[in-house]
Amino acid sequence: MLREVVTIDEELCDGCGLCVPACAEGALRIIDGKARLVADRLCDGMGACLGHCPRGAIRIERREAEEFDEAAVAAATHAPQTRTAEPAIAGAAACPAPSHSHAGGCPGMRLNVWNVASGNGHAARPTAASRPEKAAAPSALTHWPVQLRLVPPTAPMLRGARLLVAADCVPFAYAGFHADLLAGRAVVVGCPKLDDRQEQIERLSAIIAQNDLAEITVAHMQVPCCTGILHAVLEARQRAGSSVPVVSVVIGIHGDILERREVVAAGAEF
Numbered sequence: 001m002l003r004e005v006v007t008i009d010e011e012l013c014d015g016c017g018l019c020v021p022a023c024a025e026g027a028l029r030i031i032d033g034k035a036r037l038v039a040d041r042l043c044d045g046m047g048a049c050l051g052h053c054p055r056g057a058i059r060i061e062r063r064e065a066e067e068f069d070e071a072a073v074a075a076a077t078h079a080p081q082t083r084t085a086e087p088a089i090a091g092a093a094a095c096p097a098p099s100h101s102h103a104g105g106c107p108g109m110r111l112n113v114w115n116v117a118s119g120n121g122h123a124a125r126p127t128a129a130s131r132p133e134k135a136a137a138p139s140a141l142t143h144w145p146v147q148l149r150l151v152p153p154t155a156p157m158l159r160g161a162r163l164l165v166a167a168d169c170v171p172f173a174y175a176g177f178h179a180d181l182l183a184g185r186a187v188v189v190g191c192p193k194l195d196d197r198q199e200q201i202e203r204l205s206a207i208i209a210q211n212d213l214a215e216i217t218v219a220h221m222q223v224p225c226c227t228g229i230l231h232a233v234l235e236a237r238q239r240a241g242s243s244v245p246v247v248s249v250v251i252g253i254h255g256d257i258l259e260r261r262e263v264v265a266a267g268a269e270f
Contacts, residue, residue, distance in 0.1 A: 006060060043065075151203075165204070167220040181219050
């Protein structure tokens with residue numbers, strides 16, 4: 001039959017997954033790093049997912065498609081999730097959606113915030129008794145996710161925050177990462193060499209523009225390519241029209257802090 005269904009531009013889609021929990025019917029999944037419509041019969045064509053795509057990769061098109069099947073939706077959203085899905089959506093459960101009551105989506109990308117000073121009602125950090133092993137030192141992490149491309153600019157822990165932007169090798173190299181850099185800060189991490197630079201700048205610019213940050217600390221390795229994350233932050237600050245202080249912390253490959261300085265602009269400091 002001819003009807004309206006969702007279509008996704010794979011060139012624009014970056015696989016952030018924000019559209020997935022917006023689809024209550026479970027018609028969208030992240031497969032091979034891209035959002036995909038797993039079965040026409042699961043899409044009602046109403047487009048609830050459209051406003052959740054930061055890249056504008058989703059639109060509604062009118063084409064030949066299976067009729068929307070409410071029974072199939074009920075089966076897909078309530079059935080136990082396994083690696084092998086029903087034939088109509090086989091191969092689509094690489095990151096299985098939770099039950100319908102949680103609106104679908106990859107659990108690893110769902111925003112969680114704990115121990116927030118404002119006491120805004122988010123879940124508390126799990127107690128040591130509820131964890132199978134006790135860490136040698138307490139974690140200073142107060143939210144999840146942490147990957148820059150997965151943290152929405154509107155996330156509550158960003159409002160007025162001291163933000164740590166960390167190159168993703170830094171926590172491995174610097175043993176004092178939690179106590180010295182992460183404590184008291186919201187954090188986003190990314191790789192200045194492997195991630196898309198313009199995407200990083202756009203996301204950072206939105207975070208800076210929307211959250212009245214108190215400061216930004218950029219922790220990066222001493223290797224030359226790693227300074228790219230500092231330059232991305234500085235360009236994002238300029239685009240956002242902000243004067244938020246930016247502090248650069250350089251970590252050596254042997255795990256020591258080589259430099260800590262406040263940066264006014266690219267190539268300038270005091």
